[in-house]
Amino acid sequence: MKINRTLAYDLPPEDARAMSCDPAFQERKCADAGALDWNVRVTERPDGGTTISTRRTLPTTGFPSMLRKLLPAGMVSTEIIDWAATAEPDGTCTATLRVEFHGAPASMHGTIRVSPTAAGGSSITVDGEFKAGVPLIGGKVEKLAAPIIFDVIDSEQRTGRAWVADGV
Structure with missing residues (x-):
């Protein structure tokens, strides 16, 4: 299933990437999403890029019953974002995105693209493919999880947006 979402920030692309x-932003992101626990690791790579690895547990309260049956103890996922070392000439920054859902035969792979806007901000596009490898009902699981x-x-x-408003 295609996952496509566009976000916007009043920051230039370089600052949105930073x-x-x-x-601290990654940890706040986990807390704000309602994660029960999380572990964040940010690593500067020798090529100048950055890898962000975030493992978190989200509660399944409010999930459709079919998903709660598959994930009774909560949804544990690991998100890996690999930012390229350099921006494009117009300031656009790109990253690959991978999300593995532990204990569930599902994953998401895609890209994150942070592009400048005419107003001096950033447009962030998350473009991915979510797959649930559950025989016979994979498509239904994908639709419920999307x-x-x-x-x-x-x-x-x-x-x-709160991070920017707080001036962090």
Whole structure:
């Protein structure tokens, strides 16, 4: 299932990327999304890029009953964001995105693209493919899980806007 969401921040792309790479922002993002626990690791790579690894547990309260049956103890995921070392000439920054859902035969792979806007801010596009490898019902699981994935992405935008408003 295609996952596509566009976020916006009143920051230039370089600053939006830097916000994403700040461990305190990643931790706040987890807390704001309602995660029960999390572990964030930000690593500067020798090539100048940055890898962000975030493992979190989200409660399944409010999940559709079919998903709660598959994930009775909560949804544990690991999100890996690999930011490229350099921006494009126009300031656009790109990253690959991978999310593994532990204890569930599901994953998401895609890209994050942070582009400048005419007003001096950033447009962040998350473009991915979510797959649930459950025989016979994989498509149904994908449709049930998609709104939850969108909610997590939307929560990140709220966190980012609060981060900017707080002047962090």
